[in-house]
Amino acid sequence: MIAVMIISIGAVMNRAVTYYKQEPWEEYLTLIGSIELGSRRLVELSLANYTNAASPDSTILRNNLQKWQINLTKIYPGYGVIMNYTLANQVYNVYGTSLRYSLGLNQTWLRPSSFSAANSTFNLDINSVGLKGYKFTSVAFLNLIILNVTTSSNEIAVTVKGDGGIPVTGLGEDNFQVVGFSISKATSSYDQQYLIVYKIKYVGTLTLPVTVKVWDTRGIQVTAKYP
Amino acid sequence: MKMKNRNKKAQIRVLETILASFVMMVALSFVNIFATNPTSPKYEATELQKVGYNVLHDLDEQGLLARFVYNGEWNNLRAALRVTLPTDVYFNTTVYDLSNRKLDDATVFLGNSQIFTNSKNVVSVTYGLVGSTKVGAAYQAVYDPRIVILWLTRG
Numbered sequence: 001m002i003a004v005m006i007i008s009i010g011a012v013m014n015r016a017v018t019y020y021k022q023e024p025w026e027e028y029l030t031l032i033g034s035i036e037l038g039s040r041r042l043v044e045l046s047l048a049n050y051t052n053a054a055s056p057d058s059t060i061l062r063n064n065l066q067k068w069q070i071n072l073t074k075i076y077p078g079y080g081v082i083m084n085y086t087l088a089n090q091v092y093n094v095y096g097t098s099l100r101y102s103l104g105l106n107q108t109w110l111r112p113s114s115f116s117a118a119n120s121t122f123n124l125d126i127n128s129v130g131l132k133g134y135k136f137t138s139v140a141f142l143n144l145i146i147l148n149v150t151t152s153s154n155e156i157a158v159t160v161k162g163d164g165g166i167p168v169t170g171l172g173e174d175n176f177q178v179v180g181f182s183i184s185k186a187t188s189s190y191d192q193q194y195l196i197v198y199k200i201k202y203v204g205t206l207t208l209p210v211t212v213k214v215w216d217t218r219g220i221q222v223t224a225k226y227p
Numbered sequence: 228m229k230m231k232n233r234n235k236k237a238q239i240r241v242l243e244t245i246l247a248s249f250v251m252m253v254a255l256s257f258v259n260i261f262a263t264n265p266t267s268p269k270y271e272a273t274e275l276q277k278v279g280y281n282v283l284h285d286l287d288e289q290g291l292l293a294r295f296v297y298n299g300e301w302n303n304l305r306a307a308l309r310v311t312l313p314t315d316v317y318f319n320t321t322v323y324d325l326s327n328r329k330l331d332d333a334t335v336f337l338g339n340s341q342i343f344t345n346s347k348n349v350v351s352v353t354y355g356l357v358g359s360t361k362v363g364a365a366y367q368a369v370y371d372p373r374i375v376i377l378w379l380t381r382g
Contacts, residue, residue, distance in 0.1 A: 075355035
């Protein structure tokens with residue numbers, strides 16, 4: 001009798017320890033991860049579209065999210081995926097700067113420190129597993145700061161920050177544009193204050209103010225003006 | 228008389244031992260029915276799904292999956308999957324648009340159809356992509372979802 005009890009307890013303990021491996025929730029974690037990344041990509045794509053259009057469509061993020069909401073059920077059929085979103089529509093403090101969003105988008109340009117940003121909060125339900133109210137926020141952000149312009153050496157020093165206020169690396173001359181001038185070279189170097197500073201060499205004689213544009217690898221654009 | 232009693236006791240002990248062993252064996256067999264060992268199909272399917280999803284997620288995080296799918300770089304997608312998946316895992320990938328139109332050229336696979344039909348554990352991973360962004364002179368950011376289905380099995 002004692003032997004049966006010991007073995008039964010052993011079996012129960014084994015089941016308890018390996019329970020997580022047998023349950024289907026892992027599958028749903030991957031589903032959540034996939035939807036979360038897709039939603040972030042959509043926010044980035046909408047901001048890229050908004051910042052590159054000649055006449056920006058301020059409803060682009062909302063329209064894309066409406067379509068995404070419907071298309072999610074086609075992409076993941078049978079899961080009972082219901083996604084709702086709330087677009088940022090007020091002043092938010094983003095990495096130490098106050099940004100006013102309208103329909104989830106912000107474009108603060110033509111300043112020495114300029115921004116493009118998008119922000120949306122999502123609420124996800126997966127009815128097939130009884131998941132309700134899983135919340136996550138997707139933020140896309142790009143900040144271009146013109147630090148100084150040295151006309152004597154035809155050089156503009158800028159720094160570029162992305163999501164999380166983290167300096168953006170790997171940009172080259174193709175990612176920058178000095179309005180009215182061609183760029184001969186763009187190099188990056190370490191800086192104690194900004195971590196990464198890009199030195200843009202332009203061709204020609206420049207008179208201030210100067211306008212600089214940047215595109216990151218996601219296609220998001222920011223236009224800054226100095227001074 | 229004393230000797231007889233002792234013999235009886237010993238016989239009972241032997242019987243008890245045999246009975247206990249029998250009970251233990253029955254209990255062990257009973258437990259084994261419910262036990263899910265690490266090599267069982269139940270674990271294998273979950274593991275393969277995890278591997279498949281992680282590979283697609285990593286490729287997407289690096290911006291490679293969208294590039295391969297939207298630019299039709301099927302050979303690159305095949306090479307990326309071949310490099311990132313374990314060597315004993317065979318795969319077959321299909322890409323659809325939202326109208327269920329097949330978009331790939333049926334070359335994104337490793338192994339043959341027999342491996343998938345004969346294997347006990349074939350799993351599928353569904354992954355959604357939202358759209359593509361082309362940077363540079365031909366700038367384009369388009370919302371155009373794609374559904375990537377990755378079938379996996381071990382050889």
